Amino acid sequence: MIPGNDAAAGLLDAVAGFETAVRERDADGTERAFAALHRRFGEASGPEIAGAAPRLAALLADVPPGPRGTIAVVVGACVERGADPVPCAPYLFTELAETLADVGEFCERWEETGGGDFLDPEDDQAGPALFERVGPEAALAWLTLPQWEMACLALLGHAAVRTALSGALRHRLLRALRGVAEASGHEFKCLAYALLVLDDEPLTVLHRPTGTGFALRMDGIGDNFQLHTLLADVLVGGGHISGRAPSAEEVAVCRDRPGQVHTTGSFNLVTPTGEWVWNEGTPADIPLVDGVRLLVLDPPPYERSWPAGRFFPTMTGDLRLERVLGPEEAARLLAGCVSKDG
Structure with missing residues (x-):
């Protein structure tokens, strides 16, 4: 400089x-x-x-x-x-x-x-x-x-x-x-x-189509485009839900590799009260429920594509799956959520 x-x-x-x-x-x-x-x-x-x-x-x-x-x-x-x-x-x-x-x-x-x-x-x-x-x-x-x-x-x-x-x-x-x-x-x-970047931040994710839920932890994620790709890697790429899994290169640029790679979205990110969580925002937009951020995944209403990568090119991002929620716990949490159609 x-x-x-x-x-x-x-x-x-x-x-x-x-x-x-x-x-x-x-x-x-x-x-x-x-x-x-x-x-x-x-x-x-x-x-x-x-x-x-x-x-x-x-x-x-x-x-x-x-x-x-x-x-x-x-x-x-x-x-x-x-x-x-x-x-x-x-x-x-x-x-x-x-x-x-x-x-x-x-x-x-x-x-x-x-x-x-x-x-x-x-x-x-x-x-x-x-x-x-x-x-x-x-x-x-x-x-x-x-x-x-x-x-x-x-x-x-x-x-x-x-x-x-x-x-x-x-x-x-x-x-x-x-x-x-x-x-x-x-x-x-x-x-x-x-x-607004969150570190060592717990995140609960509910996949509405299958009724499954997941406890994750995130670090250094600059925007929800990055979070979206890492979620698809952990959940779809990890074999927990069906859908499009991002390539290894798409994931790498969202974690620690320089550059950007074209990707296509796998979900619609939604709050427990049914509002969209925009990719253009940050993980801090996801509301806290009982002290933990709670995000619902719905099917994408239309195909969305963007350059996968990091909002902050020098900031390492990470998203880790800590456990799969039991069926009763996931069902209880989903019962308190509103669908995007009300």
């Missing part, structure tokens, strides 16, 4: 210089130190990258709002090159929450000052008029939000980060993102979907 070809001095020396300049509030020194960090990043060794990431993450709150998002991206780049994301995550997500709060202020001020179509946050034509209209802090939050999305996605690709993120902070971030999307029309969908 950060090119560079001057490794005359080590990356950690550049990080130390940057830390000093930031904490002394030396604007010129900070600019020079960041330029040195930028130059030395590209050829830095693995141990240097590993050492730089947590130090830069811990410095984020002291970095001025403008370059703060850029430093977050550098931390994400370190993680992509092998740095441990876990010690970095609390700093990035705390600052993301603060940035989203300022973005909420941006949305309010935008409407208060005339409204209209929101400026694309990645539009490099933003000028002084924007800062005058909404205030510098709110403007910088809006303009740097794509950087925060990029940086946090690098960390959320790791299950250890996702499982360590507190439920309260996760809900706060998702609520803020929904508010931004409603106010501005900019969804930041990748960040929202990454925050």
Whole structure:
């Protein structure tokens, strides 16, 4: 993410210089130190990258709002090159929450000052008029939000980060993102979907045509297209129900292999109350019943095809069958479900 070809001095020396300049509030020194960090990043060794990431993450709150998002991206780049994301995550997500709060202020001020179509946050034509209209802090939050999305996605690709993120902070971030999307029309969908990914999550699946049921567990599944293919592999490919089983290649790209492969759907995914669970959504859309997500499989009303793969290409997905439900248990659960025809 950060090119560079001057490794005359080590990356950690550049990080130390940057830390000093930031904490002394030396604007010129900070600019020079960041330029040195930028130059030395590209050829830095693995141990240097590993050492730089947590130090830069811990410095984020002291970095001025403008370059703060850029430093977050550098931390994400370190993680992509092998740095441990876990010690970095609390700093990035705390600052993301603060940035989203300022973005909420941006949305309010935008409407208060005339409204209209929101400026694309990645539009490099933003000028002084924007800062005058909404205030510098709110403007910088809006303009740097794509950087925060990029940086946090690098960390959320790791299950250890996702499982360590507190439920309260996760809900706060998702609520803020929904508010931004409603106010501005900019969804930041990748960040929202990454925050919705479930790990070590139990899932009960009922196959209405046969009255059978299954207890499964899922990890790292980014959307319901991916879940659909993995369900077909486990249940049809595993010989538990009849239908079209996906090929080994279709399954592999939904688990850990790069790329996409054409596939055809095997079911219609339905909630216990009869609403469709859209492939375009996420497993978090499946409702909880007595603390466990409950999904009903109906025959597909028409043939649907799509490119099988992963919404997050660097995130490994998994779906495991833990047990087949007994006939009485499956029947009891199905008796509480509504068919799509009522």
